[in-house]
Amino acid sequence: MSFNIDLSYIRSVIFKMMPPAAQLTRLEFEGPEIAVYVKNPQFLLEQGDIVSQIAKLIKKRIVIRTDPSIRKQGKEVIEYIKSVVPAEAGIESIELDEVLGEVVIKARNTQLVEEKANQILVYTGWRPKIIRSPPMRSRVYEEIMSGYLSESDYRLKFLRALGEAIHRDVLLAKNGSNYVRLTFLGAAQEVGRSAVLVETAESKILLDFGLNPGRGLSPNAFPRIDLIGIDPEDIDAVIVTHAHLDHAGLVPYLFKYGFNGAVYMTEATRDLTTLLLKDFLEVTEREGVEPPFSLRDVEKMLLHTVALKYNVVTDIAPDIRLTLYNAGHILGSAIVHLHIGNGFHNIVYTGDLKFGKTRLLDRADYEFPRVDTIIMESTYGATDQPRREEAENELLKIVLDTYNKGGKVLIPTLSVGRAQEVMVILADAMRQGKIPKIPVYIEGMVHEVTAIHTAYPDLLSKDLGKRLRGGENPFDFETFVRLEGREPRTEIVESPQQAIIIASSGMLTGGPAVEYFKLMAPNPNNSMIFVNYQVEGTLGRRIRDGAREIAFVNEKGKVEILRVKMQVYSIEGFSGHSDRHQLLDYLRHVQPKPSRIILVHGEKNAIASLANEVEKRRKFLGIGDATVLTPNLLDSVTLAYNM
């Protein structure tokens, strides 16, 4: 019923298998990993294989760390690295982390550094941590990295405490009693405030913890953890599927109210989420709204984050193993697989899912070791989307038409994902001469996000990754202009030069997109193109649904009516979500077949319609008599129990 991790077994395997010459001094937990401290890392050069053999046997990741006594002086270390790594690696910086005994090497070509890693460790006594230096520089990315370096002490303490918590013996599940119970704290019959609580006899894990952007900052915009008698401090871990506010937006809020556990996500999600949250804080501050958490909480979140790669199994609790898979939705987006209690139950939580190739990403993974319950998003459960090429052609046509009228195009986008998708399309179209080479203005936030994209070529589609690694920047073109401040907006809008503006937020809930909208709306030659889903309750949704008179509070505090004369378009085919056909196709592909399908993250109609379709097409989908559930807010479902 439980893993019952046998620590003495792990210990004895490591002590027996490590070469005596390594001079092992101690073992430490570091979060889900085991740090093996040695006085003589020389063995790595001859018997490097032994580490992965041990790791395989004990089913744990191992980090070899050096005893502080053998670490060489900083100057010597830097000189050695520079001498041994070829210049083509493009090393940009070398920094020492005294706490961990790591040397952080930032390079444009990480592969060339990687090849010398063991050699550097053995010679200098410092463990290389190799970081990609992306073609576009991201301020946030750099802040995160230097944050980890300066808070290395706190971080190590946290990881050791986390390691102890993960590897403790099971308590309650020992007598064979166990259970797995889900509670839907949000995103049930709605899009927004995604949050699923997973409880077992041993653990409480949150899958996402976002806000509903259509509901301001009222209690009903938050996952209703306040109503189920659980304090944030009772939660063991949060798993964030991807960097959108409706999934990740309130993780720092948990820290503010006492959460002290780990946050698991991919590196890209970590970076993008940090960026989004900082922007969220700036926007709320600018609007004079009390934010639900502070920058300190965001920083604490970062220090408690354990970044994971796709397809790597990680222990996150005494009875739970986590694996992240590509979800195809945005950069770093993950499908969560939980293996609970040695086969007691297996959960797949799709987060937001794209089961189709986009410009940015490959389609979502669908093969898992085991699946009992799948929790699937249903955003487009009721509708099919136009094909991608049609959507691209429509976008280019509107751009061309607006150009011919002498107008400008505003594309409000989610800064993460859709903006980059549009940028790649526009850049390629201009390169290929399909549209004129006019300025494309990109606001700072979108630019930051794009820069982060360039740091993770491995997470992008095979095609984009290859172009990036080959030195090309597919997100850029000669007419692209990065905007830093707010000043030139009026100039841009009033200039006779046709242009395209890409700005967030994608649902006009705030940010520069709203400012541009106000400036551009009165001119009937201008166009606004929505390229993403518009959540109920947002300004974007109202305009998409036909509203043409919008009340604003102007700078003098008075209400002003804005008459929308610009053309408003909504192109559906760019979605990072699967449409109905793709959702069904995903269920048809997913392996092995689940016995329970739970539909979340969709408006009431979308979920009902999808559930109905799934019921009708059981045979085609190959799901046998699997139960189909469409939970309401606060519903709890016990997936398995023995008690």
Place this chain on the structure above:
Amino acid sequence: MSFNIDLSYIRSVIFKMMPPAAQLTRLEFEGPEIAVYVKNPQFLLEQGDIVSQIAKLIKKRIVIRTDPSIRKQGKEVIEYIKSVVPAEAGIESIELDEVLGEVVIKARNTQLVEEKANQILVYTGWRPKIIRSPPMRSRVYEEIMSGYLSESDYRLKFLRALGEAIHRDVLLAKNGSNYVRLTFLGAAQEVGRSAVLVETAESKILLDFGLNPGRGLSPNAFPRIDLIGIDPEDIDAVIVTHAHLDHAGLVPYLFKYGFNGAVYMTEATRDLTTLLLKDFLEVTEREGVEPPFSLRDVEKMLLHTVALKYNVVTDIAPDIRLTLYNAGHILGSAIVHLHIGNGFHNIVYTGDLKFGKTRLLDRADYEFPRVDTIIMESTYGATDQPRREEAENELLKIVLDTYNKGGKVLIPTLSVGRAQEVMVILADAMRQGKIPKIPVYIEGMVHEVTAIHTAYPDLLSKDLGKRLRGGENPFDFETFVRLEGREPRTEIVESPQQAIIIASSGMLTGGPAVEYFKLMAPNPNNSMIFVNYQVEGTLGRRIRDGAREIAFVNEKGKVEILRVKMQVYSIEGFSGHSDRHQLLDYLRHVQPKPSRIILVHGEKNAIASLANEVEKRRKFLGIGDATVLTPNLLDSVTLAYNM
């Protein structure tokens, strides 16, 4: 969304409508009622109607209490009552409750006292509380009554505090946000540990709180309130449907762990539950098992109990109104109707349900003011039962056969309900000469329960009630013998005289039935007749299912194998539960039609089978597209929400 009880309105109505001559001095909450203190109750004789007019207007029950200054001396009061009430009333005792200003009059014919009630109040200044003195005396019943008298002070304080809590203004539901959520803490896919938590934005109410008698006293025998982050002190009230351990058995346990709210049930359920719980404590003590609560907790439960009559609407929380209806299952058994938040949602919880007439009771009520969700028991969801007459004939035939072989009959029964049913059948059969007039030995506990039955003729079937009120005792016959101690058991079993023994427990989980079973099992001329449901895990279930070698720990602490040679019968038709046909029939009759049907209190197969049948027969049942749910343990279902 909520009742928003307007206290100033209530206050002003009472002050305006009460005759000035009454000399109103103050108003007090007493639990769900309002106590109106007057200096001059004279008006009751001329304008008694005014009280019910006010009650109707403010939708509150009103108790007229007198100002202590006008209460006459005890001796004078007793003399006055004796002089004014006719001798045929059979007054047995008159006691004064100084705290409440009540005079407790115990009489055989309560009607004759009732007629003089106002007169007594006006003349003596003491409010008469009239209690039925039953033909059979029950020790427990008398203990309860004297307990209330001696703890009157605590009781009044509790009721006033409860009154304040019930009539407080709504807090959270004020802004229109509310929700109704059920959590199944037990009796989900099982029979036993019934407990449903009902949560709203304002209140937390438990429907039943029983144990699973088939699971000893392990955590898995208890409702799993420990796993949902709610402390007993957070609960506002418990509603107990009827006096069986699997519904009422752990209410004192809640008090032990901090529950401080009200317990609602019928008077008969209160008396029977008290008896059962005291017996439970004695049995656990005798067996050397640590009980989960103490006698003090049972007493506290009694002091916190608000006894309700069928069909009377009672406020139990700022946003919840409760009405109990006849459930037809055992004496005092109730169907719970909850009206939440002024029409926001209406719940019917059947508890255990008999939709068919029995010897003891009329069939369950099925008409309600409103129904959105019905939670129905499913004990016999998979099986139809023989007709009642067949069951009775079968019982009498076995008795006769055993008599002819010179053997004895053991009928293990639930002390509440089934025993009395069997007693009425045997008494009538002997009266009519259908079986010989042999001794029927009745153990003390069963006798106590029977005595309580005779105290509530209004709760029994019309027929039995009439016989009782007419002075007959239908539970008795000349050959019936009440046993007090344990001593004569061996004598009875070894005597050559044929006999019938009625003893609890009905599932052979303990009590005298097990002692008789051990003594009688070796004789093949003896018979044992099960007349009630055998829960999984009980000795009764094992024997019913064919076990004929039973291991016991004997008095010397050694394991002994008992070979069962007696005849074992199981007669299904006596059930106080509806069989499958009756359950379906109940759904067909229930008015108005619910939009959600939740099946609980049945083994997995029974529930699945019933759910399947309900789905198949939607049209016949007239339930349209109502949702049918079969929750697992710890499942939560949000019935309605606006948040």
